[in-house]
Amino acid sequence: MTPHPLVDTPLTPTLLVGVDFGLPHFDNQLEELGLLAQTAGLSPVARVTCKRRAPDAALFVGSGKADEIKMLATQMGVQEILFDQSLSPAQQRNLERHLELPVNDRTLLILEIFGQRARSHEGKLQVELARLQYLSTRLVRRWSHLERQSGGIGMRGGPGESQIELDRRMIGDSIKRIKERLTKVKRQRQTQRRQRDRRxxxxxxxxxxxxxxxxxxxxxxxxxxxxxxxxxxxxxxxxxxxxxxxxxxxxxxxxxxxxxxxxxxxxxxxxxxxxxxxxxxxxxxxxxxxxxxxxxxxxxxxxxxxxxxxxxxxxxxxxxxxxxxxxxxxxxxxxxxxxxxxxxxxxxxxxxxxxxxxxxxxxxxxxxxxxxxxxxxxxxxxxxxxxxxxxx
CATH class of the missing domain: 3.40.50.300 (P-loop containing nucleotide triphosphate hydrolases)
Known part of the structure; x- marks a missing residue:
């Protein structure tokens, strides 16, 4: 496996990974993923592609290819691994443990770009909603403090409620509030459209x-x-x-x-x-x-x-x-x-x-x-x- 230099900038060195499952739109050069990474402030320094019939349930690319990625990342001084496909929470967690590096996917990358670019109040609300919905499935990803238990007199959530349950409930409450605010924004847009329709x-x-x-x-x-x-x-x-x-x-x-x-x-x-x-x-x-x-x-x-x-x-x-x-x-x-x-x-x-x-x-x-x-x-x-x- 030979690394392919892409850019040389002082930003976060990132390794791009793409898996060809036989779909017609597969980007062999990972050009679009590289552009997305640069837009988000990352520096793609190498790329890896491989072919599979189906994703590996545990590591998405399989253990052998994961070992190759880990070796290349060490050689290139990579600080983050970026996949061109969406990873399940379990695959992301397993890859991070195996590679000992932060692992993210195309979905989170697009969310990060949207978060950086949103300017209007409505746009910021929409991005935050999508980000919270994405993170709500990944609370067990890599934060060890979420495994601690909290509870007892005066503690939120009652005795024995884990930190992860508290965080999940807080995210759920935030999602509910943002949806209510977006509903109000949608009504305002409908009013504007009705005004246009009236004329x-x-x-x-x-x-x-x-x-x-x-x-x-x-x-x-x-x-x-x-x-x-x-x-x-x-x-x-x-x-x-x-x-x-x-x-x-x-x-x-x-x-x-x-x-x-x-x-x-x-x-x-x-x-x-x-x-x-x-x-x-x-x-x-x-x-x-x-x-x-x-x-x-x-x-x-x-x-x-x-x-x-x-x-x-x-x-x-x-x-x-x-x-x-x-x-x-x-x-x-x-x-x-x-x-x-x-x-x-x-x-x-x-x-x-x-x-x-x-x-x-x-x-x-x-x-x-x-x-x-x-x-x-x-x-x-x-x-x-x-x-x-x-x-x-």
């Missing part, structure tokens, strides 16, 4: 794989200043602005939502239901695709799976193949607008570079045509913004 606004949501360029396109369309960067999960909080379509003499509502990713933790999907509701309630989805990515077809499929999971699979879509400026001459499209077979449905597609504004006017024209064809229930002159409001 008969046409709602468009940007969706797509993380780092596909949604926020850059959002800024290009509505002249906003939403944070955009060439990194995974640059935007977590939903932002909504009015997009003025001069040909129709009215505005539509445009929302920028959180990006999707392969194996997005189910806890995050549940916790971000209030944010993802913007996509569920949309009249039209702009599905932004990183055309320069060699895995863009698989990323489209992953987004479609998440949309189906949140109940947005039947909403009409427009495919926006972005980052045209990063594509080789051989991969340049014959036509800047055509149709794409999306789950058996011919779907309008347009090629653009949001960064360089290439193809953006054609996208706006396509939106005008879609709104006209889909808006029998909406009056085209319902909402007339001022010129200043249209730009912002």
């Amino acid at each position: 008969d606004a046409f709602n468009i949501s940007l969706v797509g794989y993380t780092n596909a360029g949604k926020s850059t396109l959002f800024n290009a369309l509505v002249k906003a200043r939403a944070y955009a960067a060439d990194q995974l999960f640059a935007t977590l909080d939903t932002t909504t602005r009015q997009l003025y379509l001069g040909e129709l003499g009215c505005s539509v509502s445009l929302s920028d939502t959180v990006g999707f990713i392969r194996d997005l933790p189910h806890g995050l999907i549940d916790a971000f239901q209030a944010t993802l509701q913007e996509a569920v309630d949309a009249d039209l989805l702009l599905h932004v695709v990183d055309y320069s990515s060699p895995d863009h077809l698989e990323q489209i499929a992953q987004v479609q799976r998440v949309l189906a999971e949140i109940g947005a699979a039947d909403i009409p879509q427009v495919l926006v193949f972005n980052k045209l400026d990063r594509v080789s001459d051989q991969a340049q499209p014959v036509s800047m607008a055509d149709t794409f077979d999306l789950s058996g449905t011919p779907t309008p597609r347009v090629f653009i570079s949001a960064q360089n504004a290439i193809g953006v006017p054609a996208l706006r024209q396509l939106l005008v045509e879609k709104v006209q064809s889909m808006q029998p229930m909406h009056s085209p002159n319902t909402y007339f913004p001022s010129s200043h409001e249209a730009d912002e």
Whole structure:
């Protein structure tokens, strides 16, 4: 087994591990896991991949491969092991005992990134809920103080109640409080949506794989200043602005939502239901695709799976193949607008570079045509913004 150097930074040296179970989306180079690790502030110094028919019940990779990982980690001075798949609490605990190093999985890594990036009150609540739900199953992982008993007169929890039971109950109480607060936030969002519905606004949501360029396109369309960067999960909080379509003499509502990713933790999907509701309630989805990515077809499929999971699979879509400026001459499209077979449905597609504004006017024209064809229930002159409001 030969280590593969990835980066050389003073951050936490991390060893990446991926197991190929024969699934079509397996990342042999662990490139996405490496990007996620760097986004979270880790420094991947080596990677290990192996093939198995099924996960080992105790150590996920088996005892022999675990010994190899331990030897390599010692040679490379690794301080943390990171798996590209989700580990069960027992597998994580057994691996940490065997490797004598902290072991984490893809799920916790994504939760950590979301925790670092959440800015709004709602986003922070959603991340904290998902994190607590994840940790509630791992209280026996490596904290020895949880094995001590507490009890007696004046002690919380009654005689003989273990510290782990106290902690589990405290986490349960926190989860309940956060869910109540998120319910209130969801009601506020529903009120905002009803206000938009009362003025008969046409709602468009940007969706797509993380780092596909949604926020850059959002800024290009509505002249906003939403944070955009060439990194995974640059935007977590939903932002909504009015997009003025001069040909129709009215505005539509445009929302920028959180990006999707392969194996997005189910806890995050549940916790971000209030944010993802913007996509569920949309009249039209702009599905932004990183055309320069060699895995863009698989990323489209992953987004479609998440949309189906949140109940947005039947909403009409427009495919926006972005980052045209990063594509080789051989991969340049014959036509800047055509149709794409999306789950058996011919779907309008347009090629653009949001960064360089290439193809953006054609996208706006396509939106005008879609709104006209889909808006029998909406009056085209319902909402007339001022010129200043249209730009912002």
